[in-house]
Amino acid sequence: MKRVNVILSFVNHYKYLIVIVGGFLVVGVLDENSFMKRVQLEWQISDLKEDINKYKSLNEINTKKLRELKRNPSAIKKIARENYFMKADDEDIFVLSDDPKTEQPQSTNEATQ
Numbered sequence: 292m293k294r295v296n297v298i299l300s301f302v303n304h305y306k307y308l309i310v311i312v313g314g315f316l317v318v319g320v321l322d323e324n325s326f327m328k329r330v331q332l333e334w335q336i337s338d339l340k341e342d343i344n345k346y347k348s349l350n351e352i353n354t355k356k357l358r359e360l361k362r363n364p365s366a367i368k369k370i371a372r373e374n375y376f377m378k379a380d381d382e383d384i385f386v387l388s389d390d391p392k393t394e395q396p397q398s399t400n401e402a403t404q
Contacts, residue, residue, distance in 0.1 A: 319326045359366045371377040
């Protein structure tokens, strides 16, 4: 009984502080519309805005390429040659790679000779 009286006197003495701290916890952390949730949503909005800007620039680039293809028939040949390695009958294609060459291990017959 003595402990209950101590707890009740503590709560009675600090009731406004307890209510304020509880309110801040609910509004700041626990609620569906909490401050933390709002910050997370702001970060998500900024990421999505960056994606929008990226896709707008890609759209502009692709629109320019499409206009060029519609205006200039030789652009189709250029794209076919660069991207799809197509060639005319009198041409040869050389594909150069920047990939590092991996060395293959020598067989035991070649090492002993």
